[in-house]
Amino acid sequence: FRKPTRMPPGTFGWPVLGELPPRSIPITEHLRNLKKKRGDIFTTKWGSHRIVVVTDYNLIKKAFNHPDIQGRPAFFSFDMFIYFKNAGIVRSHGSVWTENRRFMLRHLRDLGMGKTALEGSIQQEAEMLVDHLDKTCVGKPAVMDHSINCAVVNVIWQMLASKRYDVEDKLMLWYSGMIEENFAIVQGRVFLIDVFPWLATVLPSFILNKFFKVDVLCRNRDEIQSMFKKFIDDHMATLDPNNPRDVIDQLLLERAHRDAPDFLTSEDELDVTSIMGDMFVAGSETTSSTLRWMILYMAINPEIQAKVHEHLDAVVPSDRLPSLNDRNQLQYVDAMLLEVMRLSSLLPIGLLHTATADVTFEGYDIPKGTSVLACAEMCHRDPAYWKHPDKFYPEHFLDDEGKLDGKKEGFLPFSLGRRQCLGESLARMELYLFSTAILQRFTIEPPEGVTLSTETDPSQMIFNFPKPYEVLLRKRI
Ligand code: HEM
Numbered sequence: 370f371r372k373p374t375r376m377p378p379g380t381f382g383w384p385v386l387g388e389l390p391p392r393s394i395p396i397t398e399h400l401r402n403l404k405k406k407r408g409d410i411f412t413t414k415w416g417s418h419r420i421v422v423v424t425d426y427n428l429i430k431k432a433f434n435h436p437d438i439q440g441r442p443a444f445f446s447f448d449m450f451i452y453f454k455n456a457g458i459v460r461s462h463g464s465v466w467t468e469n470r471r472f473m474l475r476h477l478r479d480l481g482m483g484k485t486a487l488e489g490s491i492q493q494e495a496e497m498l499v500d501h502l503d504k505t506c507v508g509k510p511a512v513m514d515h516s517i518n519c520a521v522v523n524v525i526w527q528m529l530a531s532k533r534y535d536v537e538d539k540l541m542l543w544y545s546g547m548i549e550e551n552f553a554i555v556q557g558r559v560f561l562i563d564v565f566p567w568l569a570t571v572l573p574s575f576i577l578n579k580f581f582k583v584d585v586l587c588r589n590r591d592e593i594q595s596m597f598k599k600f601i602d603d604h605m606a607t608l609d610p611n612n613p614r615d616v617i618d619q620l621l622l623e624r625a626h627r628d629a630p631d632f633l634t635s636e637d638e639l640d641v642t643s644i645m646g647d648m649f650v651a652g653s654e655t656t657s658s659t660l661r662w663m664i665l666y667m668a669i670n671p672e673i674q675a676k677v678h679e680h681l682d683a684v685v686p687s688d689r690l691p692s693l694n695d696r697n698q699l700q701y702v703d704a705m706l707l708e709v710m711r712l713s714s715l716l717p718i719g720l721l722h723t724a725t726a727d728v729t730f731e732g733y734d735i736p737k738g739t740s741v742l743a744c745a746e747m748c749h750r751d752p753a754y755w756k757h758p759d760k761f762y763p764e765h766f767l768d769d770e771g772k773l774d775g776k777k778e779g780f781l782p783f784s785l786g787r788r789q790c791l792g793e794s795l796a797r798m799e800l801y802l803f804s805t806a807i808l809q810r811f812t813i814e815p816p817e818g819v820t821l822s823t824e825t826d827p828s829q830m831i832f833n834f835p836k837p838y839e840v841l842l843r844k845r846i
Pocket of ligand 1: 433458459460470525648649651652653655656659715719720721782783784785787788789790791792793795796
């Protein structure tokens with residue numbers, strides 16, 4: 370229970386409990402309080418997990434590039450989705466992670482991530498989204514949720530399985546509902562099992578189900594697994610090795626070299642379904658929540674919205690959607706989007722890494738198995754990097770000549786280093802194309818008499834999701 374002296378300053382707190390973060394204040398505020406007493410790098414303990422917290426941008430960069438700080442902690446609510454095996458990308462480690470990550474990066478590149486090949490499918494979704502909002506939300510207070518999720522999820526469906534679903538499609542509604550339910554459970558009481566993993570083995574199943582909703586998570590996981598398996602079987606039955614259609618085809622062709630062409634080992638099958646699940650989970654709620662933040666910040670900052678409209682109107686004719694070709698002339702819009710990501714800090718503490726060997730870092734010991742936590746939101750609000758840390762100020766990302774400066778010190782919404790977000794280019798492209806399509810068509814306002822707030826729920830530690838809100842859309846073109 371006692372912290373080894375050569376670990377960074379701090380304490381392991383109470384026996385068994387450690388120093389659990391209070392759920393009544395935001396996690397960044399809690400860590401900022403500890404930093405004041407302990408410094409830029411310090412030790413804490415959440416239940417059974419020893420954690421080294423890194424608050425300084427340059428130290429985070431160094432830590433997350435360290436080859437032995439690339440593992441993931443064993444968290445029940447994460448690992449149950451891969452049946453406690455080493456599979457997929459987000460939660461895998463060692464050679465499984467290296468191979469799967471390399472595969473996905475290569476194929477996303479081949480499919481044109483960050484370039485123009487995906488542009489058409491994102492624009493198609495953007496057009497359907499604005500048409501849907503036009504029909505259902507104009508002129509009255511409306512909640513922006515399912516249709517935005519649907520547009521973003523369709524981009525992933527198209528990329529993985531050459532499929533898309535309408536906003537009212539049963540499968541889309543079922544899938545979105547299930548993902549929403551999983552996020553709510555994972556950010557809730559199940560955190561206690563994450564930090565005290567032994568609870569899962571000692572508590573009777575009726576308590577695990579009643580209080581932690583473990584049965585709901587397991588049911589959702591198994592249903593998603595069967596759906597993915599069906600897609601894999603359909604792809605296997607129609608696969609043309611000379612003409613791969615999508616990521617599933619590419620994955621099957623890659624795995625087929627290992628065995629017979631129409632056969633996947635159960636290990637490979639779990640790996641393929643886990644990669645699919647990772648792309649959906651990591652790539653949908655993140656992007657759609659950032660879009661919801663953008664809409665909220667635009668409603669709250671009408672002068673900035675007016676400036677975005679001015680830039681869009683000057684560059685893009687009203688009879689077509691904004692495209693990647695316009696992007697160079699719409700640097701203010703990109704700066705606005707980066708500012709949305711800075712202030713919202715969707716993943717305030719990123720995803721935890723783990724030391725896979727004993728590491729010496731900055732003169733301190735980080736024993737094997739210790740987690741390393743990067744304080745992204747703290748960097749995003751640090752006055753050392755930002756002129757107006759708590760203000761919505763797109764100029765943070767523009768130089769004196771109004772040119773975009775997107776690689777700012779202190780900015781890490783996609784994390785840094787070897788495990789940096791794999792979908793960053795895709796996410797940036799989606800945020801740009803969806804946001805410009807929405808802002809070209811609509812003006813966003815708070816409903817009359819309503820003051821919108823950017824406050825988040827402090828009990829949600831992993832994601833800073835915007836609280837549900839309503840806005841008023843007015844048609845511009
Ligand atoms: C605004 C949108 C997004 C944000 C803010 C975001 C942020 C992040 C962050 C902070 C991490 C953790 C990196 C680390 O462990 O250090 C991450 C990992 C990851 N992201 Fe994203 N992400 C976004 C969109 C996407 C998209 C669109 C995809 C793919 C379709 C994606 C796929 C992944 C994957 C696979 C990982 C795990 C990487 C690994 O463990 O090697 N993300 N993301």
